[in-house]
Amino acid sequence: MATYSRLPGSVALITLQNPPVNALSAAVRQGIVDTVQRALKDPKVTSVVICGQNGKFCGGADIREFAGPMLGPPLVPMIHAIEAVDKPVAAAIEGVALGGGLELALGCHYRIAHSKALLGLPEVTLGLLPGAGGSQRLPRLIGLTAALDLITTGRHISAAEALKLGILDQVTDNNVVDQAVEFVRRVAGQPLDSRRLSTLPCPPDVDSLLDKAMVKVRQRSRGALAPVACVQALMAAASLPYTQGMEKERELLTTLFNSGQARALQYAFFSQRVVGKWSLPSGASWDNSAARPISKAAVIGLGTMGRGIVVALALTGISVVAVETQEKQLAEASQAVPAMLQREAGRRGLATPPGVISFSSNLQDVSEVELVIEAVFEDMSLKLQVFRHLTSVCRPGTLLCSNTSGLDIDQLAAVTQSPGLVVGMHFFAPAHVMKLLEVVYGPRSSPEAVATAMQLGKRMGKVSVAVGNCPGFVGNRMLKPYLEQANFLLEEGATPQQVDEALEEFGFPMGVFRMSDLSGLDVGWRIRKEAGLTGPGVESTRTRQGRRYSPLPDQVCEAGRLGQKTGRGWYQYDGPGGRVARSDPWVHIFLEAYRAEHDLVARSIAPEEILERCLYALINEGFNILQDAMAAGPEDIDAIYVFGYGWPRHHGGPMFHAGQVGLGRILERLQHHHHNHPDVPHLKPSTLLRRLVAVGSPPVQKWREFINKERVHSQL
Numbered sequence: 001m002a003t004y005s006r007l008p009g010s011v012a013l014i015t016l017q018n019p020p021v022n023a024l025s026a027a028v029r030q031g032i033v034d035t036v037q038r039a040l041k042d043p044k045v046t047s048v049v050i051c052g053q054n055g056k057f058c059g060g061a062d063i064r065e066f067a068g069p070m071l072g073p074p075l076v077p078m079i080h081a082i083e084a085v086d087k088p089v090a091a092a093i094e095g096v097a098l099g100g101g102l103e104l105a106l107g108c109h110y111r112i113a114h115s116k117a118l119l120g121l122p123e124v125t126l127g128l129l130p131g132a133g134g135s136q137r138l139p140r141l142i143g144l145t146a147a148l149d150l151i152t153t154g155r156h157i158s159a160a161e162a163l164k165l166g167i168l169d170q171v172t173d174n175n176v177v178d179q180a181v182e183f184v185r186r187v188a189g190q191p192l193d194s195r196r197l198s199t200l201p202c203p204p205d206v207d208s209l210l211d212k213a214m215v216k217v218r219q220r221s222r223g224a225l226a227p228v229a230c231v232q233a234l235m236a237a238a239s240l241p242y243t244q245g246m247e248k249e250r251e252l253l254t255t256l257f258n259s260g261q262a263r264a265l266q267y268a269f270f271s272q273r274v275v276g277k278w279s280l281p282s283g284a285s286w287d288n289s290a291a292r293p294i295s296k297a298a299v300i301g302l303g304t305m306g307r308g309i310v311v312a313l314a315l316t317g318i319s320v321v322a323v324e325t326q327e328k329q330l331a332e333a334s335q336a337v338p339a340m341l342q343r344e345a346g347r348r349g350l351a352t353p354p355g356v357i358s359f360s361s362n363l364q365d366v367s368e369v370e371l372v373i374e375a376v377f378e379d380m381s382l383k384l385q386v387f388r389h390l391t392s393v394c395r396p397g398t399l400l401c402s403n404t405s406g407l408d409i410d411q412l413a414a415v416t417q418s419p420g421l422v423v424g425m426h427f428f429a430p431a432h433v434m435k436l437l438e439v440v441y442g443p444r445s446s447p448e449a450v451a452t453a454m455q456l457g458k459r460m461g462k463v464s465v466a467v468g469n470c471p472g473f474v475g476n477r478m479l480k481p482y483l484e485q486a487n488f489l490l491e492e493g494a495t496p497q498q499v500d501e502a503l504e505e506f507g508f509p510m511g512v513f514r515m516s517d518l519s520g521l522d523v524g525w526r527i528r529k530e531a532g533l534t535g536p537g538v539e540s541t542r543t544r545q546g547r548r549y550s551p552l553p554d555q556v557c558e559a560g561r562l563g564q565k566t567g568r569g570w571y572q573y574d575g576p577g578g579r580v581a582r583s584d585p586w587v588h589i590f591l592e593a594y595r596a597e598h599d600l601v602a603r604s605i606a607p608e609e610i611l612e613r614c615l616y617a618l619i620n621e622g623f624n625i626l627q628d629a630m631a632a633g634p635e636d637i638d639a640i641y642v643f644g645y646g647w648p649r650h651h652g653g654p655m656f657h658a659g660q661v662g663l664g665r666i667l668e669r670l671q672h673h674h675h676n677h678p679d680v681p682h683l684k685p686s687t688l689l690r691r692l693v694a695v696g697s698p699p700v701q702k703w704r705e706f707i708n709k710e711r712v713h714s715q716l
């Protein structure tokens with residue numbers, strides 16, 4: 001709703017009320033329409049201020065309403081009516097003015113903001129465009145270049161930047177409503193024509209800026225519709241009168257609004273928030289478990305991951321003891337880490353990095369910290385040795401965490417004095433940049449340890465997801481069948497380029513083989529060796545541990561082709577460290593020889609089959625994970641894939657995508673592929689998938705409830 005009050009001096013104050021962010025629900029829109037009418041009719045009122053309750057102007061349209069029929073007064077005429085008022089109307093912006101919230105402010109004649117406010121048009125991140133006149137008014141106010149940047153990126157800007165761009169008329173450190181009231185009293189009676197943005201001319205696109213932007217956006221958006229539509233709306237603003245521009249905006253919005261992509265992106269918005277409200281099978285959850293405050297931490301092992309973790313911790317103001325036993329690595333890290341910290345602090349606009357880092361080669365130096373993150377080699381016997389040492393050195397009550405990519409957290413906990421204080425904190429490379437953190441709870445991890453790791457992740461700006469303790473946890477467990485299918489497809493006749501192109505066309509930033517070259521082929525090789533699947537003494541067959549196995553990646557790695565770092569992998573590069581992948585005749589000859597050796601006849605494989613085999617195998621494992629209660633719900637899996645594995649956000653995440661494709665279709669295709677490849681257990685449809693199809697394929701939002709019920713009735 002919106003409340004109305006008349007302040008002394010004939011100013012009407014309209015306050016939006018819809019906690020927590022005063023989103024423009026039907027009730028709020030109705031409230032605005034009614035109160036603006038009231039202000040208009042009241043002869044004693046000479047000017048109007050619109051503000052939001054509880055220090056927040058407005059977070060935009062109410063995204064939850066998008067799922068149902070649109071009721072209540074529409075935004076566009078509501079904003080036009082405000083712009084047409086013949087008394088000055090000012091928006092008093094505190095907290096946020098985002099999306100429809102900023103569009104409402106652009107319909108006001110003046111905009112005054114608190115210095116800490118954030119403004120933006122983030123609709124593109126929800127698969128939409130600023131469809132309440134924002135795509136037409138903003139370029140009229142700040143020009144095409146700046147409007148293009150804000151609308152196609154959706155980035156939030158500070159009040160200072162908004163003032164510089166000309167979006168705001170005034171910024172204050174004081175009470176923004178008081179300032180706005182004073183402002184409108186001052187300007188009452190002045191002509192308003194030049195303040196009505198819809199009546200101003202839009203600067204024309206003289207340098208074909210928008211054509212050039214369109215080319216770039218199409219290249220970068222990897223199939224996402226909204227960024228392209230945003231540019232089209234700006235083209236309309238630059239070339240058409242306002243009314244026709246608004247018609248185009250409406251047409252584009254309708255197309256986007258009804259697209260699966262908008263639904264996927266809105267689901268992704270809520271998934272990111274759902275995962276913060278974690279719960280464990282034990283009943284412990286975010287609202288009944290207290291986190292400990294952490295101010296001193298240690299990181300053990302300063303390789304690729306350890307360095308990034310030190311930087312991520314220091315950026316949150318935590319003092320870090322960074323321990324590395326190899327002299328050369330320690331020397332390198334003590335040079336590299338402060339430089340990384342400085343760079344990242346600069347990127348985030350921090351003058352001085354807040355945390356203090358001390359380097360050491362002695363594990364004894366961690367005795368005073370409250371939390372330790374181990375990031376030594378992925379070798380269980382080494383990690384056990386480190387955990388035994390830590391438990392004897394650290395003071396009682398210290399949280400001991402491991403950055404292992406998939407080893408058993410419970411085994412590590414078992415060698416410590418307080419197994420309840422052991423959890424996994426699985427970061428993704430580079431750890432100070434990547435948004436995802438898997439917090440792995442073992443059977444003995446205490447709610448307090450999980451809450452502390454989740455809270456620490458949040459402080460570091462990560463999307464933290466609580467996951468169960470199983471080989472590979474959630475992300476890497478699902479990656480295994482995906483990679484396996486990619487290798488099988490090479491055996492059957494595809495090339496690395498064909499597989500990568502199909503996946504990149506779907507929207508992944510990189511296909512599996514390019515990705516593998518980037519991470520290093522030795523990483524997977526070591527994991528398979530640890531699992532007894534490859535290495536000296538293991539027979540070179542295509543069946544291992546009772547199932548189909550492709551030795552292709554092992555053979556490429558053993559040929560010294562480790563990927564970008566050696567300049568050769570599944571592709572060739574200009575040299576070691578090269579970044580541009582080119583097809584390599586060696587790989588094609590190698591694949592032909594391999595197929596000949598194993599009597600495999602190459603066939604032509606369509607991109608559809610590549611996608612089905614890779615993605616449906618991954619999705620199937622997602623269902624197994626839900627069935628095993630290793631993830632609390634499909635949103636957890638989807639957040640992991642969107643934030644950690646490059647799953648295209650406009651496809652929502654693997655589990656959401658399964659729902660969009662249709663669970664029946666996924667089941668039928670998995671059955672088909674499993675029939676053709678009975679020696680590949682990952683293609684055998686999961687029981688949960690079968691159960692969901694049997695009950696009529698409920699929408700993804702209902703799966704959590706269904707799984708819990710099935711578990712109670714022991715159906716899973």
Ligand SMILES: CC(C)(COP(=O)(O)OP(=O)(O)OC[C@H]1O[C@@H](n2cnc3c(N)ncnc32)[C@H](O)[C@@H]1OP(=O)(O)O)[C@@H](O)C(=O)NCCC(=O)NCCSC(=O)CC(=O)CCCCCCCCCCCCC(=O)O
Binds near residue numbers: 060099128129
């Ligand atoms: C605002 C934030 C920056 C706050 O962040 P923070 O403090 O960290 O809190 P959060 O945890 O993120 O959020 C707290 C809580 O609030 C919920 N929430 C936040 N924003 C919204 C919102 N806008 N709507 C609903 N709920 C919201 C959030 O989910 C949390 O709740 P919880 O999930 O229960 O924990 C941050 O929240 C943020 O960034 N929010 C989103 C801001 C944003 O993106 N705004 C833009 C919204 S879209 C918009 O405004 C659209 C338009 O302007 C276009 C006009 C659309 C008109 C649509 C109808 C037209 C239909 C035409 C087609 C016709 C069809 C046909 O005819 O066929």
Ligand SMILES: NC(=O)C1=CN([C@@H]2O[C@H](COP(=O)(O)OP(=O)(O)OC[C@H]3O[C@@H](n4cnc5c(N)ncnc54)[C@H](O)[C@@H]3O)[C@@H](O)[C@H]2O)C=CC1
Binds near residue numbers: 301324519
């Ligand atoms: N590289 C990646 O992309 C990711 C790796 N991980 C996991 O992170 C961990 C570390 O991986 P990387 O950083 O890639 O390895 P790395 O090989 O780059 O670094 C490991 C470091 O640990 C040091 N070390 C070994 N024993 C030590 C000890 N006893 N005390 C102190 N330091 C010791 C080594 O000297 C080396 O500098 C592994 O468990 C790995 O599985 C997790 C996510 C991603």
